Amino acid sequence: MPKQVDHDERRREIGDAVCRVMAARGLDAVSLRHVAAEAGVSMGRVQHYFATKDDMLLFAFRQISDRVAQRLGAVRSDDPRTHLRALLLELLPLTPAARAEAPVLAAFLAHAVVEPRLAEPLREGGPRMTAFVASLIAQVRPDGDAERDAMALLAFVDGLMLQMLTGQVDASAAVELVDHQLDRVFTT
Amino acid sequence: MPKQVDHDERRREIGDAVCRVMAARGLDAVSLRHVAAEAGVSMGRVQHYFATKDDMLLFAFRQISDRVAQRLGAVRSDDPRTHLRALLLELLPLTPAARAEAPVLAAFLAHAVVEPRLAEPLREGGPRMTAFVASLIAQVRPDGDAERDAMALLAFVDGLMLQMLTGQVDASAAVELVDHQLDRVFTT
């Protein structure tokens, strides 16, 4: 066996470049050449690590999904309501990290509408997220349909993210809206 | 002046074809050739009515936005809550008409994140919609921040639309969620 290279690390570097291109210029601008240039490597290298462009995109999607999941996993609090609030705010483009990821997620989300291979991870990961949010709600408010409130909250933050990205809502208004929705959920 | 052709009608035919291509295969698949083929006309004709591809896309966006606005305008009811419920449900892909439009809107919405020219109509039309929803809420519940609830409801249905399109939520669950959110808004 030849040169010692970290295969996964190389793939992650390229996946990062994909996300950077998407964030700056949208999904349309993602081409093998642009990604290679953004990553500062040759096009041959990109092809070496990904058989097709679709594979590359799918990998990038999973990579950024994992990163979001990791960011959410780092959110901790003893108080369920505080925990949930931090979780929801983490999904919005409020911090630099989230601001970089949100446009990428939005582009993938829209692409998933016509690309079942991208929608599949969503259908898998969504219920897990819903269940976790529901468990936080149930800790505070054991009776009542926590699952339903969880789904509603997640749909709400998804839409809010999009409206922020398109400049319809600014950061401070978004935080207010989240707090208001949380009030609604917890005062019932 | 030559042949009598309805200029606007021709543009609308092409705009329809753009939307059909987008709904079926996404924004990436929108090319002058595909659109021409979908509309059953020559590529020259498409070029004759639109100087650039971007002009064509912008026109199609405004066209479908107008159509949605028209569909919403047709919703009427004497009871504000019934009216609001019908309005929100009209925004979701529940009827055949809305099911055809929703993927197109989602694609445009995502594209607007990196294309300010598309985001501009959103920033213009959004507040008008919010104000109208707020007025409906205020009719039932004069005290309280109707505007805030309106924004939250609209963000919620936006997110719900996306989750429906990606197969995360089915139609009946979506309707339940909307009704539940309306309950929350009106029992405060």
Add this chain to the structure above:
DNA sequence: TCTTTTGCAATGCGAACGCATCGTAACCTG
């Protein structure tokens, strides 16, 4: 040392792209 395998860089290919150009048939105006 020699072979084999891996990690690329370079190049080429056919297809599709947006757009410009040209030709022409049809129609209104004078």
Add this chain to the structure above:
DNA sequence: CAGGTTACGATGCGTTCGCATTGCAAAAGA
């Protein structure tokens, strides 16, 4: 009925695309 303008269809150009192919340097086993 001449002239001009409009509404195209057809074709071509230069670019970019995804992907296949080729070649080679370097390193691990024999």
